[in-house]
Amino acid sequence: MVTLAELNSGKIPDWCPGCGDFGILNALKRAMMDTGLPHEKFYLVAGIGCSGKTPQWLNTYSIHTLHGRALPVATGAKLANTDLNVIVTGGDGDGYGIGAGHFLHAMRRNIDLTYVVFNNLVYGLTTGQTSPTSEKGFATKSTPFGVIEVPVNPLALAIASGATYVARGYAGDIVHLSKLIADGITHRGFALIDVLQPCVTFNHKNTYEWYQKTVYKLPETYNPADKMAAFQKSMEWGDSGIPIGVFYKESRPTYADELPQLSTPLVKQPIDNVDIDRLMQKMI
Amino acid sequence: MAGQADLDFSFKMGGEAGYGIAQSGMIFSKACTRMGLHVFVNNEYPSLIRGGHNTVQIRVRAKPVPGHTETVSMVLALNRKTMDDHEKEVLPGGVILYDADDVKDTKKERGDVSYCHIPLLALAKEAGGERIMRNTVGLGAAAAFCGLDVGIMNQLIKEGLGKKGEALADTNIRAAKLGYDFAAKNYDTKAFGWKLSGRAGEPPKMLITGNEAMAMGAIRAGCKFLAAYPMTPASAIMHYFAANERECSLVMKHVEDEIAGINMAIGAANAGVRAMISTSGGGFSLQTEGLGLAAMTETPVVMIEVQRPGPATGLPTRTEQADLHFVINAHQGEFPRLVVVPGDAEECFYLTAEAFNWAERFQLPVIVMSDKYLAESFFSHEKFDQSRVTVNRGWIVGEDWLKAHQPFKRYFSTENGVSPRVIPGTAYGIHREPSDERDELGSIDEDPQVRKVQVERRLRKFASVQKEVPAPALHGPAGADVTLVVWGSTKGPAIEALELLEKQGVRANVMQFVYMWPFPEAAEGLLREAKRLVLVEGNATGQLGRLIRQQTGIKIEEKILRYDGRPLSAEYIRGGFTSLKGGRA
Ligand SMILES: Cc1ncc(C[n+]2csc(CCOP(=O)(O)OP(=O)(O)O)c2C)c(N)n1
Ligand code: SF4
Numbered sequence: 101m102v103t104l105a106e107l108n109s110g111k112i113p114d115w116c117p118g119c120g121d122f123g124i125l126n127a128l129k130r131a132m133m134d135t136g137l138p139h140e141k142f143y144l145v146a147g148i149g150c151s152g153k154t155p156q157w158l159n160t161y162s163i164h165t166l167h168g169r170a171l172p173v174a175t176g177a178k179l180a181n182t183d184l185n186v187i188v189t190g191g192d193g194d195g196y197g198i199g200a201g202h203f204l205h206a207m208r209r210n211i212d213l214t215y216v217v218f219n220n221l222v223y224g225l226t227t228g229q230t231s232p233t234s235e236k237g238f239a240t241k242s243t244p245f246g247v248i249e250v251p252v253n254p255l256a257l258a259i260a261s262g263a264t265y266v267a268r269g270y271a272g273d274i275v276h277l278s279k280l281i282a283d284g285i286t287h288r289g290f291a292l293i294d295v296l297q298p299c300v301t302f303n304h305k306n307t308y309e310w311y312q313k314t315v316y317k318l319p320e321t322y323n324p325a326d327k328m329a330a331f332q333k334s335m336e337w338g339d340s341g342i343p344i345g346v347f348y349k350e351s352r353p354t355y356a357d358e359l360p361q362l363s364t365p366l367v368k369q370p371i372d373n374v375d376i377d378r379l380m381q382k383m384i
Numbered sequence: 385m386a387g388q389a390d391l392d393f394s395f396k397m398g399g400e401a402g403y404g405i406a407q408s409g410m411i412f413s414k415a416c417t418r419m420g421l422h423v424f425v426n427n428e429y430p431s432l433i434r435g436g437h438n439t440v441q442i443r444v445r446a447k448p449v450p451g452h453t454e455t456v457s458m459v460l461a462l463n464r465k466t467m468d469d470h471e472k473e474v475l476p477g478g479v480i481l482y483d484a485d486d487v488k489d490t491k492k493e494r495g496d497v498s499y500c501h502i503p504l505l506a507l508a509k510e511a512g513g514e515r516i517m518r519n520t521v522g523l524g525a526a527a528a529f530c531g532l533d534v535g536i537m538n539q540l541i542k543e544g545l546g547k548k549g550e551a552l553a554d555t556n557i558r559a560a561k562l563g564y565d566f567a568a569k570n571y572d573t574k575a576f577g578w579k580l581s582g583r584a585g586e587p588p589k590m591l592i593t594g595n596e597a598m599a600m601g602a603i604r605a606g607c608k609f610l611a612a613y614p615m616t617p618a619s620a621i622m623h624y625f626a627a628n629e630r631e632c633s634l635v636m637k638h639v640e641d642e643i644a645g646i647n648m649a650i651g652a653a654n655a656g657v658r659a660m661i662s663t664s665g666g667g668f669s670l671q672t673e674g675l676g677l678a679a680m681t682e683t684p685v686v687m688i689e690v691q692r693p694g695p696a697t698g699l700p701t702r703t704e705q706a707d708l709h710f711v712i713n714a715h716q717g718e719f720p721r722l723v724v725v726p727g728d729a730e731e732c733f734y735l736t737a738e739a740f741n742w743a744e745r746f747q748l749p750v751i752v753m754s755d756k757y758l759a760e761s762f763f764s765h766e767k768f769d770q771s772r773v774t775v776n777r778g779w780i781v782g783e784d785w786l787k788a789h790q791p792f793k794r795y796f797s798t799e800n801g802v803s804p805r806v807i808p809g810t811a812y813g814i815h816r817e818p819s820d821e822r823d824e825l826g827s828i829d830e831d832p833q834v835r836k837v838q839v840e841r842r843l844r845k846f847a848s849v850q851k852e853v854p855a856p857a858l859h860g861p862a863g864a865d866v867t868l869v870v871w872g873s874t875k876g877p878a879i880e881a882l883e884l885l886e887k888q889g890v891r892a893n894v895m896q897f898v899y900m901w902p903f904p905e906a907a908e909g910l911l912r913e914a915k916r917l918v919l920v921e922g923n924a925t926g927q928l929g930r931l932i933r934q935q936t937g938i939k940i941e942e943k944i945l946r947y948d949g950r951p952l953s954a955e956y957i958r959g960g961f962t963s964l965k966g967g968r969a
Pocket of ligand 1 (some may be wrong): 149152167192195220223224225226229
């Protein structure tokens with residue numbers, strides 16, 4: 101169990117005033133508190149970007165990695181110590197662009213991680229270029245005549261790739277978002293929480309006002325166990341409405357569950373005197 | 385005929401891929417080691433699965449074998465190409481075993497060797513086998529000439545094929561016997577000048593590759609996590625880990641790419657287990673990014689880089705030593721790393737094990753380099769001495785220490801540059817490790833003074849390592865007239881070349897660089913004491929020579945370089961020496 105005061109790193113976030121990242125940070129803190137898990141067992145792994153700085157504003161064990169590489173670092177840490185609650189933060193460029201390969205494979209493996217993507221549909225830290233989730237036609241510094249590609253659909257990709265908890269939240273609804281994150285943390289397996297995050301500086305299209313009008317919560321009657329329904333819902337986007345909530349959920353053994361040698365976490369196994377006589381004998 | 389003590393017998397088997405040459409080579413080699421003899425086995429093969437031209441060459445002596453020779457005493461030619469390419473390598477009095485029904489219209493240019501037809505295919509069929517069993521018939525015939533212990537050979541066939549069913553083993557044993565009997569009946573096998581005889585009382589020997597020795601060293605050192613992506617010639621390391629995953633309780637992750645590999649190893653190491661990657665130059669290229677993350681977060685990881693000829697795909701299955709500067713300089717910025725290069729299987733074991741101590745004691749990436757020739761050749765060696773491997777995890781602090789040192793300063797400045805480390809999950813040790821520059825608490829900080837303190841502290845770690853790295857190893861007589869300067873797999877061939885040079889009246893010794901980076905401080909003195917330096921390397925530009933010049937100002941003018949994708953040998957070095965300007969024949 102951890103308190104708000106304990107989670108405070110004493111550092112003041114250097115994000116632009118009004119940035120959606122603040123809402124996500126607050127929701128994340130709240131989620132960590134709500135899980136009731138011990139403070140020192142949280143291990144945060146971040147990519148590079150405005151979003152990647154999140155662990156700096158938090159007092160938890162954390163490692164800030166390279167652009168796009170947070171998921172493999174998190175995977176290694178989780179396999180080394182299955183007792184850690186590993187939470188990964190990063191941007192859409194980080195996770196769905198440069199790190200897209202790792203994203204896919206981490207989901208196939210159903211590594212027990214919670215991946216919170218700060219999806220602002222633009223590159224923030226590098227001052228406003230197109231991102232893999234930018235809408236077609238979106239004009240940015242690197243696409244002054246509008247984006248030509250169609251955007252990546254992270255939720256559909258996650259459902260198709262084997263993620264076992266697929267959700268979308270909105271940085272402007274902290275209560276709802278913190279619940280999604282807390283459930284993602286307690287979920288056994290790969291949990292993706294894609295978060296609609298207004299970038300007040302570089303994205304003047306997908307703004308708070310726009311999300312306020314378009315975002316709606318998946319109804320109570322929605323069944324997240326239905327994969328086909330989840331695919332269908334994941335395709336909804338635009339002025340006509342953007343659903344948030346848990347799109348898909350299933351229970352499947354995690355990667356670590358399939359490894360009998362992890363019944364004791366690797367980090368707890370003694371290494372002072374590993375006897376290899378049998379290995380050598382086999383070579384004779 | 386040479387006496388047993390001087391025995392030096394090399395047997396080359398050649399044929400297309402997929403015809404069991406490697407397996408026969410293993411049986412022959414293991415039979416020799418079980419007879420108490422020493423062997424060295426190297427293979428040459430192209431990058432394909434079926435067809436092509438593969439050879440296995442087994443060299444047998446009564447004393448340790450440092451490398452291969454360019455000549456052989458016996459050839460088993462399963463195809464025409466083996467005959468054409470290798471008949472010139474056979475020593476006078478040697479034999480070439482071949483199947484005249486298969487290998488037709490050959491030139492047979494050598495008057496001083498015996499061409500012995502063995503109906504390999506016919507006998508394989510007679511034994512109840514197929515074309516794939518020709519190699520076993522050849523093995524039997526070879527045994528008849530050189531005196532390989534048939535009982536041991538049969539036992540090894542059983543051990544090797546036992547899993548696939550006894551019937552198959554029996555068929556193979558029959559095939560070997562038919563080959564043996566045919567040779568004994570039709571040729572004067574007794575007159576063959578190289579005879580293997582058992583040496584009772586010899587301690588049992590392993591037959592082990594450089595790759596396996598490295599993997600074993602890592603396991604002994606307590607490495608629990610390997611992340612790798614297949615790439616010749618490093619793949620056997622991941623295979624070895626995978627095969628022993630459950631028995632040794634460790635995790636081998638076959639990753640989506642080498643980028644994931646290094647980052648997973650960093651994650652595992654950061655979480656507190658000994659972790660490593662293994663790859664070749666191409667994979668290491670992808671890992672140059674992660675190398676810097678390990679250095680910046682001061683996460684101890686071990687990286688095994690097995691060289692093959694580049695650039696790009698290069699010669700995937702051949703050998704070269706051309707990644708030295710790449711490995712020493714990879715990644716942007718200035719930071720400490722340690723680069724060590726074993727020269728044989730024994731060094732592969734001990735130095736890989738020790739690499740984990742370096743990595744944890746100084747919290748930096750350690751790169752252990754190898755090359756195809758070292759990685760995939762088999763060495764015979766007694767069991768390694770486990771007591772020589774101790775585990776030193778460096779400065780890891782626990783709860784009590786942490787309670788007394790709040791707030792925990794992960795990156796605080798110390799004299800030797802090494803800061804306290806904590807295993808995540810430990811109470812009172814919570815901190816941040818950014819890949820941006822940071823203050824001693826781990827908070828991102830761009831203050832010029834903070835930057836300076838951290839840069840200097842990291843470089844002090846480098847200086848601390850430099851004080852400890854051992855001097856280059858010297859082999860052969862002190863005060864020799866010529867010093868061969870080598871690194872990595874060239875060790876064995878260079879040491880053997882000393883005997884050849886001695887015969888020509890040249891007193892030489894070998895200076896083997898093992899720790900390459902930080903450059904050992906003692907090296908300069910040793911180099912300046914030497915009378916005449918000759919650089920011997922498996923590359924085209926003399927990379928060690930360049931490093932020596934960079935670090936000491938000493939320019940080694942005389943060079944013996946090989947860069948045709950094939951390993952250096954004692955004869956090659958002698959030949960190279962003779963053609964040097966100042967060389968004497
Ligand atoms: C290998 C590499 N390439 C490029 C960069 C520069 N870079 C830093 S953050 C970033 C993109 C940021 O966008 P996103 O991941 O969406 O995060 P945001 O800043 O929007 O939160 C880039 C390209 C880098 N750090 N490393
Ligand atoms: S650039 Fe955008 S994403 Fe980055 S801090 Fe500013 S508002 Fe937030």
